[in-house]
Amino acid sequence: MEKKIRIGMLISGSGTNMEAIVKACEKGTINGDVVFVGSDNPAALGLKKAEKKKIPTFVVYYAEIIRNFKRAPEEHFFPDDFDLEDIKIKQSLIKKKTSTKKISTFIETRAIAEAALLEKMSAHPFDLLVLAGFMRNLTPYFIDRVNTTPGKPRIMNIHPALLPAFAGTDGYGDTFRHGCKVGGCTVHFIDYGEDSGPIIGQRSFPIEKTDTIESIRKKGLALEYKLYPECIRLFAEGRLTVVKMTYADAKGNLSQRSVVKIAQVQ
């Protein structure tokens, strides 16, 4: 039997995915333990749920960090290993057309918060970092310090839509407002863009005429609670690898993309 994996988790809200994952670990469906739950939001309900389970928790209060920085940027110190230009080049979270000042402030505030996250996380060694309703984008500053082995990403996210459709903060709402006849959820590895990383798994559900945003969210969440533990189990079993695929488009132009390959059980 493979070694148990240590799962770190970041949340922002109610933490119902976190509960599903903790339950899957307790049942042994995932050969792993949740070793910490961190949040950007001190009021996240999920923090209390984690504490009840005796899981170590911490908060890095992003909203306060951002507010303080904007009030008095000169009072802030950047992490020693912070390289704004390197992050600017790598990131594809913000459109390059955005003003340089806005891009810099975004990256600077996030890097200060991310350095604090990394510092808190350093007390709890982990194999996989799971974003479960974590509503903050992570910049290359953070990602490069977690993904230290090339070709072996270890930050997973769940998104409430069938990516690449409806990236962003309101996947089920966007699905509903677009008049989609099918909705779904996606688990993927994080890359330098917004919800753009290699896809590990997806589940879909039909949308009926009578559905509302709320009923769509309910159907979606029920699938999330199955899909996320399944994807984490694949990681724990060492069955996920990310490979570069080269494709030709309709005009014959070649482009490359990282995709997830899932190994069969021997």
Ligand code: GAR
């Ligand atoms: C879930 O629907 C998850 O897919 C979504 O937030 C909800 C969190 O619920 N995540 C995102 O939108 C990430 N961009 P939970 O806190 O009860 O697990």
